[in-house]
Amino acid sequence: MQRSSSLSPALTLGQRIIRRRLIGRALLLVIATLAALRLVQGLIESPTLFLQQIVNGIQLGFVYALIALGYTMVYGIVRLINFAHGDVFMVGAFVSFFAVSRYRLHLWLANLVPDLSPDIALLIGSITVILLSMAVCALLAVTIERIAYKPLRNAPRISALITAIGVSFFLEYFGALPFVFSPNFITNERPFPVVTWYINNGIHQLVPGETVPSGSVTFSNIAVIIVVSSLFLLLLLQFIVQRTKIGKAMRAVAYDKATARLMGINVDGIISITFAIGAALAGAAGVLYAIAFTQVFFAMGILPGLKAFVAAVLGGIGSIPGALVGALIMGQAEVLSAGYISTPMRDAIAFTILILVLLVRPTGIFGETEREKA
Amino acid sequence: MKSRFVLSLLLVMAVLLTACQPAAAPATQAPATQASATQAPATQPTTEPAPATGGTLKIAILAPLSGGQPTFGISTRDGALLAIEEWNAKGGVLGMKIEAVVEDSQCEADPAVNAANKVVDQDKVHYIVGEVCSKASIPISEIATEKGILQISPTSTNVQVTKKVDGSTKPTVFRACFIDPFQGTVGAKFAVDNLKAKTAFVLFDQGNDYVRGLAEAFEESFTKLGGQVVGKETYTSQDTDFSAILAKVAEAKPDMIYLPDYYPIVNLVGAQAKEKGITVPMVGGDGWDSAELDVKAAENGYYTNHYSEQDTRPEVQDWVKNYGAKYSGAVPDALATLAYDATNLMLTAINSAGVDDPLAVAKALEGIKFDAVSGNITYDADHNPIKSAVIIQVKDGKKSWVATVSP
Structure with missing residues (x-):
């Protein structure tokens, strides 16, 4: 009797508010309006500064996108939030540090063929470093998956989640040991020098020591490299998932594991490949991050990992375009809140956006209400 | 996220602590039992003035010789011992030979208390040079205040070392280094006088007392000197x-950036500023002073520090020469220098007081004007020295002394 009354068409006002997520919508509207007003004010005050902040946000967003893809792919297939993913990213950054700063691997072609143009040799050398880091991270992730996650595949999801947190801590503090990565902040050398350009009546290259004329927007070769290589890897991933046999199998496993196995798909193999691809992207992100921020240390994966996870949830976890869009939003949210609201609050603001978006769309921007696919 | 990071830090510290414990335990155990055994007979204050001629005068050196920062302690001990050796070569103080009592206080509160009790109760020491770390110096200063022992910490920068909780000054506790915010004052003076900066941009970490203290002191002084933040x-x-x-x-478009943080942040900000074509000099504090400072990122930057062995003042050059002669060519670091200064300050004050009485020596210290290696020292009402700081410039990948600035 009571039960049927609560389902009756005559809903109370409170129930109606909950059902239509009115509180979330109202809050989102208020905060979005306030933020928009502040941004418009900033835009009017100094359009170039605003543009500069947008450019800064794009660079950050693309790094997050590469990490977010790993979260989203693994979640799409095995429904596991792989909290160790941020630490795989950290390992990728350290591979880059050892390859470039310690063993100078980026110069291998220049040393081997001295006649080659140094730019091309350096380019190929840098790509080698990225590939090496991707390979190491892929191997690491497959090992983690086989040892820590596979035995728990039929256990409750919370067990796998806690294991993932355990693996994350293990990687961090194993890395902090003095004979592994050491607990210190380590300066990472860039494989190539920074070149900065500024846009002010055309694009000019900045001579070192020169001051940028006012009213210009600057960007560096590092930003270009991050955006270009991220876009390339994203398109490659999209191609693998949509156009290849492996991608087809991945989508099948994501859709229905049991049926996929009945169709002759090697489910365990596909899951390993998914982990490997996700980790390889994190490895590439680690190299790009270490190049952009020139510092590596054992806990560097925690915060970027969490933000990338938020980006994946924001975009709709399980959706590849969603991860990209979510990451770009996160990048902009962070830089714009640091630029126009408050720097110490930047993370709080970024995470508030997550809560508000989820209040309105619990499955994220690109999330499907029924079930997610890789 | 934040709590996870804090938790991680706690875990690291827990691991480090357990790692340190076995080595540290035997060292602390012995003095602790001895101290407690001798505690009973020595309850009355040990400040009865000794005769001014003959005998020996004991000075305790409390330094972390084991634990996390053994190099800090070894430098401190070596600097202090050299000062005592030089005084003994000149005939000691008040006609007495000076004897050093060295104890390992491990840069931690408990071992520091044990070591202080041991030297005061068992060795009947009236004068303590130490400790290096504030968290060890503060508990020692409580004992020094209670028992009327004169203490000079060479390097502890925490305000609480010389100040009681109620804000009054501990009568017999001094330090030989300047306190942190003082570097902001010197940094501002250097920026206005030497860099001719009129405008500055201040970047600081709101959550770090050291960084905030320097930033606030800089802003105040810079504005007072006619600059604009x-x-x-x-x-x-x-x-x-x-x-x-x-x-x-x-x-x-400021004339300079003030960034008084530790080197990891300086490395990041410096590299990113260069990338964005920001060429104005960055100025910071002794948080920059590390072998890990990325000299490429900090190029064209300046930082304030306690001492530089490249300082051209004769006191510094003599000190570097004597230290090298004594310790097989080693270059004295800031810790050795400040320990040397602290010991010299103490002996000079004993000499001018003319009596082996910590309270009289404390009075003499309050009015002292002393040419130390790390600058000319006078004391303010809080027993913090008013002294010069050195400015180090990062240029062409090298860190070199450019100026010594007095407040």
């Missing part, structure tokens, strides 16, 4: 991307 931005210690802040710096 055109922008202030805060960040958190976990930030790695400073592009948003630096875009604002570029927009504000």
Whole structure:
């Protein structure tokens, strides 16, 4: 009797508010309006500064996108939030540090063929470093998956989640040991020098020591490299998932594991490949991050990992375009809140956006209400 | 996220502590039992003045010789011992030979208390040079205040070392180094006088007392000296991307940036500022002073420090020569220098007081004017020295002394 009354068409006002997520919508509207007003004010005050902040946000967003893809792919297939993913990213950054700063691997072609143009040799050398880091991270992730996650595949999801947190801590503090990565902040050398350009009546290259004329927007070769290589890897991933046999199998496993196995798909193999691809992207992100921020240390994966996870949830976890869009939003949210609201609050603001978006769309921007696919 | 990071830090510290414990335990156990055994007979204050001629005068050196920072302690001990040796070569103090009592206080509160009790109760020492770390110096200063022992900490910068909780000054506790915010004052003076800066942009970590203290002192002095702080931005210690802040710096076009943080942040901000074509000099504090400072990122930067062996003053050059002669060519670091200064300060004050009485020596210290290696020292009402600081410039990948600035 009571039960049927609560389902009756005559809903109370409170129930109606909950059902239509009115509180979330109202809050989102208020905060979005306030933020928009502040941004418009900033835009009017100094359009170039605003543009500069947008450019800064794009660079950050693309790094997050590469990490977010790993979260989203693994979640799409095995429904596991792989909290160790941020630490795989950290390992990728350290591979880059050892390859470039310690063993100078980026110069291998220049040393081997001295006649080659140094730019091309350096380019190929840098790509080698990225590939090496991707390979190491892929191997690491497959090992983690086989040892820590596979035995728990039929256990409750919370067990796998806690294991993932355990693996994350293990990687961090194993890395902090003095004979592994050491607990210190380590300066990472860039494989190539920074070149900065500024846009002010055309694009000019900045001579070192020169001051940028006012009213210009600057960007560096590092930003270009991050955006270009991220876009390339994203398109490659999209191609693998949509156009290849492996991608087809991945989508099948994501859709229905049991049926996929009945169709002759090697489910365990596909899951390993998914982990490997996700980790390889994190490895590439680690190299790009270490190049952009020139510092590596054992806990560097925690915060970027969490933000990338938020980006994946924001975009709709399980959706590849969603991860990209979510990451770009996160990048902009962070830089714009640091630029126009408050720097110490930047993370709080970024995470508030997550809560508000989820209040309105619990499955994220690109999330499907029924079930997610890789 | 934050709590997870804090938790991680706690875990690291727990691991480190357990790692340190076995080595540290035997060392502390012995003095602790001895101290407690001798505690009973020595309850009355041990400040009865000794005769001014003959006998020996004991000075305790409390330094972390084991534990996390053994190099700090070894430098401190070596600097202090050299000062005592030089005084003994000149005939000691008040006609007495000076005897050093060295104890390992491990840069931790408990071993420091044990070591202080041991030297005061068992060795009947009236004068303590030490400790290096504030967290060890503060408990020692409580004992020194209670028992009327004169203490000079060479390097502890925490305000609480010389100040009681109620804000009054501990009568017999001094330090030989300047306190942290003082570097902001010197940094501002250097910026105005030497860099001819008229506008500055201040970047600081709101959550770090050291950084905030320096930033506030800088802003106050810089404004007082006629400069203008055109922008202030805060960040958190976990930030790695400073592009948003630096875009604002570029927009504000200051003559200089004041960034008094530790080297990991300086490395990040410096590299990103160079990338954005920001060429104005950065100025910081002794948090920059590390072998891990990225000299490429900090190029054209300046930082304040306690001492530089490249300082051209004769006191410094003599000291570097004597230290090298004694310790097989080693170059004295700031810790050795400040320990040497602290010991010299103490012996000079004993000499001018003319009596082996810590209270009289404390009075003499309050009015002292002393030419130390690390600068000319006089004391303010809080027993903090008013002295010069050195400015180190990072140029062409090298860190070199450029000036010594008095407040």
